[in-house]
Each structure stands twice: as structure tokens, then as C-alpha cells.
Amino acid sequence: MIMTKFALLFVSVVLLFPAIWAQESVEIPINTVSQRERQFLDGMWNVRYAPFNDKGNAKLSLGPEGEADPNFMDRLLVPKDWNTQAEKLYYFEGAVFYKRHFKVAKEAGKKYFLHFGAANYEAEVYLNGETIGNHIGGFTPFAFEVGDQLKSGNNILVVRVSNVRKKEAIPTLRFDWWNYGGLTRSVSLVAVPEVFIKDYAIGLDPKQPSVIQGWVQLSNSQGQQAVNLNIPGLRIEKTLRTDSKGRAHFSVTSKKVRKWSPEDPFRYEVNLTTDTDSLTEAIGFRTITVNGGDILLNGKKLFLKGINLHEEAPMGGGRIAHASDARTLLSWAKELGCNLVRLAHYPHNELMVREAEKMGLMVWEEIPVYWNIDFENEASFKNADRMLRETIIRDRNRASVVLWSVANETRESEARQNYLKKLLQTVNELDNTRLTTAAIEAYKVVDGVRVINDVIAAELDVIGINCYCGWYFNKPSDCPDMGWQVDFNKPVIFSEFGAGALQGHYGGKDEKWTEDYQEEVFKYNLEMVEKQMPFVDGMTPWLLMDFRSPIRPNRLIQNDYNRKGLISEQGIKKKAFYTLQEYYSKK
Numbered sequence: 053m054i055m056t057k058f059a060l061l062f063v064s065v066v067l068l069f070p071a072i073w074a075q076e077s078v079e080i081p082i083n084t085v086s087q088r089e090r091q092f093l094d095g096m097w098n099v100r101y102a103p104f105n106d107k108g109n110a111k112l113s114l115g116p117e118g119e120a121d122p123n124f125m126d127r128l129l130v131p132k133d134w135n136t137q138a139e140k141l142y143y144f145e146g147a148v149f150y151k152r153h154f155k156v157a158k159e160a161g162k163k164y165f166l167h168f169g170a171a172n173y174e175a176e177v178y179l180n181g182e183t184i185g186n187h188i189g190g191f192t193p194f195a196f197e198v199g200d201q202l203k204s205g206n207n208i209l210v211v212r213v214s215n216v217r218k219k220e221a222i223p224t225l226r227f228d229w230w231n232y233g234g235l236t237r238s239v240s241l242v243a244v245p246e247v248f249i250k251d252y253a254i255g256l257d258p259k260q261p262s263v264i265q266g267w268v269q270l271s272n273s274q275g276q277q278a279v280n281l282n283i284p285g286l287r288i289e290k291t292l293r294t295d296s297k298g299r300a301h302f303s304v305t306s307k308k309v310r311k312w313s314p315e316d317p318f319r320y321e322v323n324l325t326t327d328t329d330s331l332t333e334a335i336g337f338r339t340i341t342v343n344g345g346d347i348l349l350n351g352k353k354l355f356l357k358g359i360n361l362h363e364e365a366p367m368g369g370g371r372i373a374h375a376s377d378a379r380t381l382l383s384w385a386k387e388l389g390c391n392l393v394r395l396a397h398y399p400h401n402e403l404m405v406r407e408a409e410k411m412g413l414m415v416w417e418e419i420p421v422y423w424n425i426d427f428e429n430e431a432s433f434k435n436a437d438r439m440l441r442e443t444i445i446r447d448r449n450r451a452s453v454v455l456w457s458v459a460n461e462t463r464e465s466e467a468r469q470n471y472l473k474k475l476l477q478t479v480n481e482l483d484n485t486r487l488t489t490a491a492i493e494a495y496k497v498v499d500g501v502r503v504i505n506d507v508i509a510a511e512l513d514v515i516g517i518n519c520y521c522g523w524y525f526n527k528p529s530d531c532p533d534m535g536w537q538v539d540f541n542k543p544v545i546f547s548e549f550g551a552g553a554l555q556g557h558y559g560g561k562d563e564k565w566t567e568d569y570q571e572e573v574f575k576y577n578l579e580m581v582e583k584q585m586p587f588v589d590g591m592t593p594w595l596l597m598d599f600r601s602p603i604r605p606n607r608l609i610q611n612d613y614n615r616k617g618l619i620s621e622q623g624i625k626k627k628a629f630y631t632l633q634e635y636y637s638k639k
């Protein structure tokens with residue numbers, strides 16, 4: 053067959069870019085822990101408090117175990133923030149040294165990794181008198197290989213966790229949520245074969261939705277290793293071969309893929325097998341794309357009925373450590389009529405993303421590039437970039453995740469523009485099968501019209517707009533007359549609006565902090581959406597449940613809680629919950 057020039061060009065493009073999942077540059081020793089059998093090191097640990105943020109050292113992981121060490125006689129539960137475990141730790145900012153012993157029967161021919169779901173904010177790890185490594189960033193997983201340092205028999209592990217805020221940290225010095233410290237997510241020891249499946253990516257090609265594509269990365273960089281890909285539900289069985297970097301790419305066509313969606317959160321069993329290792333995972337297949345000003349799920353235009361939430365357990369319980377708490381929050385979102393949750397403003401527990409996937413909720417994920425980030429500072433960028441990479445790497449096989457957000461309410465400047473542009477490049481490099489966004493504060497007013505012309509919007513797939521009409525400015529009834537102008541032909545999500553209300557506090561419609569006032573704010577903002585914002589493709593009002601924040605000191609109303617929840621921290625629904633529920637039921 054004679055190939056035309058066009059066909060040649062097409063073939064070479066396809067061969068040069070066989071898959072749109074690119075290789076990440078961040079080094080992750082292992083990213084396939086959630087489906088593996090592992091030894092959890094959760095439970096009670098012995099601790100020592102260091103309010104002066106003392107440095108750690110390897111010697112701390114020697115010496116007596118548990119309460120036999122008089123410097124480690126206090127105890128804390130892992131996983132859990134420290135603030136909600138003891139009254140004296142409620143406002144604590146400093147370091148805590150966590151210590152525990154554990155037994156291992158080491159097996160020949162195995163590799164061992166210590167894996168941490170998250171530690172807020174900085175962690176240093178010491179094992180049996182040796183320094184293992186450190187990690188910066190409070191909401192993403194990390195792991196260290198422990199070879200000779202790990203002993204057969206008894207081991208002593210010490211982790212120093214510091215939640216001291218820093219200018220170059222992400223988030224930086226001031227933010228509107230609690231600075232929960234500690235080993236907030238599970239700690240485990242993972243054993244894998246010498247050559248193991250280190251990571252993989254799988255999903256539909258957004259441009260050709262009948263093509264399932266991805267790659268499998270083995271832990272060594274050897275060519276010609278066999279990897280078997282098997283999806284029984286689609287009768288896909290394929291033997292792949294690694295390239296010289298230990299990576300095997302694939303691309304399989306299947307015309308009858310049952311697509312994941314909020315109405316049908318269907319997932320296929322996917323098996324990956326090598327000579328030495330095997331993994332099984334439930335994977336949902338779907339596409340999320342834009343067409344001009346519309347958002348399309350599986351090729352169909354949809355309205356995103358969303359809600360914001362913080363990662364806080366109901367009943368004032370601090371950080372979420374169990375799937376049941378994630379399910380409670382997400383069930384409320386479902387009851388509200390949502391098809392989307394915005395996990396504000398930092399990467400939530402992986403459990404939240406996984407439960408959302410099972411329950412049929414799309415997810416907006418975000419890193420805490422929030423408010424006054426030190427945009428001029430290279431260290432700040434590195435922290436944000438690492439956090440973004442770790443988030444994407446952790447969750448890019450979750451069908452629920454549809455949006456990666458790189459920022460919330462950051463003001464325009466050249467430094468900010470460069471910083472966010474580089475973060476967007478990172479998203480693109482790691483996963484360009486989803487949409488990018490950022491929440492922009494609508495503070496510009498020209499002749500009474502809110503104007504969205506922030507230069508960063510030009511770089512985003514979807515624009516998020518935060519605006520608190522009727523709360524931080526104007527009366528609620530003014531909102532339906534407020535004009536809007538968006539200078540971009542792109543999808544827009546009204547990513548924040550709302551008002552504070554103390555649950556059970558009623559009064560006149562003009563009285564702030566009452567449920568009645570909050571209801572008014574919702575009513576008139578929804579009217580504004582209908583009348584003035586035809587460009588809106590969805591919304592995530594602020595927010596599902598009241599959450600702790602140190603900048604909310606009013607003891608009579610706030611009592612350290614941001615009260616803009618539609619549900620109190622005790623799980624009681626406020627009137628505005630039903631206002632939004634009714635709107636979503638008609639939308």
C-alpha cells in the first residue's frame with residue numbers, strides 16, 4: 053500500500069507520542085501501595101512534645117521502647133491529627149516526636165518500604181538509629197525504602213512531625229482552616245518482590261474514547277520484561293513488553309466500554325501481572341473534556357452540581373481517618389443532589405477520592421496555593437510543585453477526579469502568573485486527560501459589573517469564580533441585579549458563594565449569622581446565577597459542613613468554626629441546605 057504524505061505524518065505522530073501519559077520527573081519509590089497487603093503501623097504511638105520545634109536525631113530511635121522511656125510517656129493515636137486528641141494540643145504548633153516499635157519477619161528476596169499517607173507539615177523519619185529521610189508537605193503520601201536499616205525482629209521507628217507555619221510553605225502563614233498537625237494518615241510497611249510494579253496509569257484517551265491507554269512502570273529499568281494486562285469485563289488480555297526504562301506503554305481499542313458516570317459509577321477489574329508481581333484494581337473509564345464554553349462528561353454536556361468541603365470528620369472530629377467519615381460527608385453531598393465535590397483547599401485523604409468514585413461523585417482536587425503565597429520564592433514553588441505531583445500521581449487512576457486546581461484566590465502579579473503557569477505545565481506533563489482550573493476571586497468591579505479578566509484564566513481549561521455577594525458586600529436582595537462579564541469563552545464554575553449561620557439561630561431575614569439570612573443569601577445568589585450568569589456550567593457553593601478555623605474567634609457564634617456550612621459540625625442541616633437541594637433537583 054502506498055502511503056500518502058498525510059498518512060505518513062499521522063503514523064509518525066502517533067508513534068512518537070504513543071500515549072498521552074508522560075513520564076513524571078518526580079522520584080516516587082512506590083505508588084501502588086493501596087492495593088497491596090501491608091503491615092499497618094497504625095494505633096497508639098508513644099510521643100514527646102517539642103513546642104520549641106526541636107530538631108530530631110537518629111539516636112531517638114534507639115533506647116527503650118514505649119513507656120519505658122520517660123521522655124515518651126504520652127500517647128497519641130495514628131492516624132489522626134494531634135489537636136483533637138488532647139485538650140493541651142488543641143492550639144499546638146511545634147513538633148511532636150512519635151515513637152513505636154514493631155516486629156518484622158524479613159523475607160529474603162523482598163524489598164521493604166515505609167509508607168506514610170500524610171504528615172502535616174514536615175516529617176523526618178528515623179529507624180533503629182539511622183536517619184531514613186524527610187518530607188515536606190502536609191497532605192500527600194511519601195515512602196522510603198528501608199533496606200539494611202530494617203531488622204528481622206524488633207524495630208524502633210521515630211517520626212518527627214512539625215506543623216510550624218512558614219512563609220515558603222504551601223499553604224503559607226495565614227489560611228482559613230485549622231492547622232491540624234501530626235501523622236494524620238496511615239503509616240505502613242510494604243513488602244514487595246525485588247522487581248515490582250512501581251506505578252501505572254490507565255484511562256480513556258479523551259480524543260478517542262474507544263481507546264484505553266496507559267503505561268506500567270516496573271521498579272527496574274530493563275527492557276523486554278513481560279507485563280500482562282487483563283480486563284476480564286472487556287475480554288482484554290495483552291502481553292506488553294517494557295522499554296529500556298522498564299516502562300511498557302499500551303493502547304487497546306474497545307468499542308463497548310461501559311462508562312463511569314455519577315448515574316452509573318461502574319468500574320472494571322483490571323489486573324497487571326509480571327513474572328514476580330501482580331496487582332488488581334477497580335478502574336472506572338470516562339472522559340472529561342471541554343467544547344467552547346461547555347463541559348462534557350463522556351461526550352455529553354452537563355451542569356456540575358457541586359459543593360465545597362473541608363476534610364473534617366463530622367461531630368467535630370478533626371481530620372478524617374476512616375472511610376466511614378468520608379462516606380458520611382459524601383452521602384450528604386449526594387442527598388443535596390450533587391454530582392461533584394470540590395475537595396477544598398488541599399489534597400484530601402485518599403479515602404475521600406476513592407469513596408467519591410464508588411458513590412458516583414466527580415471530584416475537584418486542589419493544592420493549597422492559597423491567598424498570600426510567596427510567589428517570588430523558588431522554595432515555595434518547589435513545595436507547591438512537589439505537592440501537585442504527589443497528588444496527581446496518587447489519584448490519576450481515579451475516574452472520579454475530573455479537575456486539577458492549582459490555586460485559590462491569588463491576586464494577579466507577574467510572579468504569580470509565572471508560578472501558576474509552571475504548575476499548569478506540571479499538570480500537563482503528568483496528566484492531560486483531565487481539566488485544569490483555579491478559583492479566581494471576583495473582586496474587580498467596573499461600572500457596577502463584576503469583570504473576570506484575570507490573565508491566568510487564559511491558561512485554564514475551566515475558570516472558577518469565588519464571590520460572596522450578600523455576605524462580604526451588598527445585601528442578599530441586591531445580588532440578582534449584579535451584572536457579570538467574563539472575558540473568556542471557557543467553561544465557568546461558580547466555585548464559592550455563601551454566608552455564615554449558627555445552626556439553630558433564627559431571626560429576621562436581615563440578621564446576619566441566622567439560618568434565615570443564610571437562606572436569603574442562597575436564594576438570591578441562585579437567582580443571580582439564573583438571571584445574570586448564563587455562562588455558568590456548574591457551581592460549588594461554600595460549603596457542606598462547618599469547619600474549624602483559628603481566624604473565627606467570636607465565642608458566641610463561631611467558637612473557632614467557619615459557620616458557612618449548610619450542615620453544622622454536629623451533622624444538623626440548616627435551612628439553606630434545602631434551598632440548594634431544591635435548586636439542584638430542578639436543574
Ligand code: GCB
Nearest residue numbers: 228460461518548594614616
Ligand atoms: C473564601 C476562601 C475560603 C474561605 C471563605 C470564607 O473566599 O476561598 O477558604 O473559607 O472565603 O468563609 O470567607
